[in-house]
Amino acid sequence: MPAVGEAVATRPPGTGPEREARPPRRRGRLLKPVAFALCLAPLARMAWDAFTGGLGANPIEAVLNRLGFWTLTMLTLSLVPTPARALLGLSWPVRIRRMLGLFAFSYATLHLSWYVAVDHFFDLRHLWEDVTKRKFMAVGFAAWVLLVPLAVTSTDGWVRRIGFRGWKRLHRLAYAAALLGLVHFVWRVKADLSRPLLFAFAIAVLLGLRLLPAPRRAGRS
Numbered sequence: 001m002p003a004v005g006e007a008v009a010t011r012p013p014g015t016g017p018e019r020e021a022r023p024p025r026r027r028g029r030l031l032k033p034v035a036f037a038l039c040l041a042p043l044a045r046m047a048w049d050a051f052t053g054g055l056g057a058n059p060i061e062a063v064l065n066r067l068g069f070w071t072l073t074m075l076t077l078s079l080v081p082t083p084a085r086a087l088l089g090l091s092w093p094v095r096i097r098r099m100l101g102l103f104a105f106s107y108a109t110l111h112l113s114w115y116v117a118v119d120h121f122f123d124l125r126h127l128w129e130d131v132t133k134r135k136f137m138a139v140g141f142a143a144w145v146l147l148v149p150l151a152v153t154s155t156d157g158w159v160r161r162i163g164f165r166g167w168k169r170l171h172r173l174a175y176a177a178a179l180l181g182l183v184h185f186v187w188r189v190k191a192d193l194s195r196p197l198l199f200a201f202a203i204a205v206l207l208g209l210r211l212l213p214a215p216r217r218a219g220r221s
Contacts, residue, residue, distance in 0.1 A: 067111035074104035136187035143180035
């Protein structure tokens with residue numbers, strides 16, 4: 001071992017193991033910018049399709065459906081980091097968990113705003129009737145309401161204010177929001193359940209992993 005240490009010490013700067021360690025650090029620095037760009041990609045695609053006429057015969061509904069789909073996608077992805085770290089020992093997904101959660105809330109807010117402003121032109125009476133008489137609307141709105149406190153308390157300052165344990169308990173509402181979002185999706189599409197069933201499988205697996213006893217998760221990580 002001393003011989004190896006001496007050999008490393010005599011190597012010129014920029015060679016040897018320290019050089020080999022640079023690419024992972026470089027990849028680590030790129031993780032958040034790449035994740036951010038990928039999260040914005042669906043919006044860029046919608047803008048491009050709107051510009052080129054690729055939204056179909058009903059562009060308002062097409063945008064509404066896409067925003068809802070990406071809301072549930074981001075929300076489901078935000079549930080992955082905890083079991084990924086506990087079971088597989090992967091720490092890098094945790095670094096983008098907050099970003100995924102905030103993008104889920106952003107897409108959900110755009111989805112709701114599009115429905116209120118573009119689809120219904122701020123017709124508050126009609127909107128109220130939708131929420132009170134159509135179950136899938138009430139469930140979707142409830143899912144968005146659950147995401148609001150999660151987005152507000154996503155900062156480090158809020159973690160210090162309410163304590164890490166309290167913050168973790170609060171952010172378990174993400175699972176409830178995901179389940180409500182899934183129900184909203186199922187009740188909205190009615191006929192073609194292929195996508196909702198994929199989300200149902202993914203959320204069920206993630207929730208099941210989350211409910212495993214802590215010693216078992218730790219033992220398998």
